Amino acid sequence: MAKSIGNLILKGASGQIGKQVVVRNRQGRVILSSYPIASKSKTDKQIAQREKFKDAVAYAKTVLAQADILKYYDAVAKSLNNGTSPFNIAVKDYLKPTVGYVDKGDYKGGVGNVIKIYTDSILPITAVSVKVMLNDVLLETSNAERLDTNEWVYTAQKANTDLKNTTIEISYVNTLGRKVVKTY
Numbered sequence: 001m002a003k004s005i006g007n008l009i010l011k012g013a014s015g016q017i018g019k020q021v022v023v024r025n026r027q028g029r030v031i032l033s034s035y036p037i038a039s040k041s042k043t044d045k046q047i048a049q050r051e052k053f054k055d056a057v058a059y060a061k062t063v064l065a066q067a068d069i070l071k072y073y074d075a076v077a078k079s080l081n082n083g084t085s086p087f088n089i090a091v092k093d094y095l096k097p098t099v100g101y102v103d104k105g106d107y108k109g110g111v112g113n114v115i116k117i118y119t120d121s122i123l124p125i126t127a128v129s130v131k132v133m134l135n136d137v138l139l140e141t142s143n144a145e146r147l148d149t150n151e152w153v154y155t156a157q158k159a160n161t162d163l164k165n166t167t168i169e170i171s172y173v174n175t176l177g178r179k180v181v182k183t184y
Helices: 044-064 067-080 086-095
Strands: 002-004 015-017 021-026 029-034 100-103 114-119 125-134 137-143 145-148 151-155 166-174 179-183
Touching (some): 044 086, 114 166
Antiparallel strands (some): 114 151, 125 137
16 A cells, blocks of 8 residues: 555545555545455355444444543544544444453452443443453352442452352443443
8 A cells, every 4th residue: 555645646536546546535545446346256254244343333423422431432533643533443443342350359259349441431430340250150140349430349258269160250231232242
């Protein structure tokens, strides 16, 4: 892919030239790329990804129509300072939501041990719940307690002597009610 800045010949040009080159204008730059060649048959994985992308576009259109939600995506787009639109941020947030990170360092399997959850999401997180699974069997589940805007803590209620075979599933719910589940 070639990029051209300030090119007098291609200024204002866009679209395909024959079936050889595609000219695009992005953020004041002219981008040249080869003409795309689509394969005739799509794999199941490609079909699933297209459906997921369609859902992401529908999500972005829906949420950006709400002024109170648009402000969050607009703030992220402006902070990037690279011309990324709030629409693109919303699509990315749907496809790969960021939720934060988990500190399991204080969880040793004892009653009263804590798991700290730090949220880092575009839209505010309103609820966090934790499931502790031992060999794929539910050991305990409950909501985490909010300590600060982006800090939550879960306190273990049951003893767990087999940390090696333990998985922790954390569910994050944002202001739209959208749930994202991560397993650690």
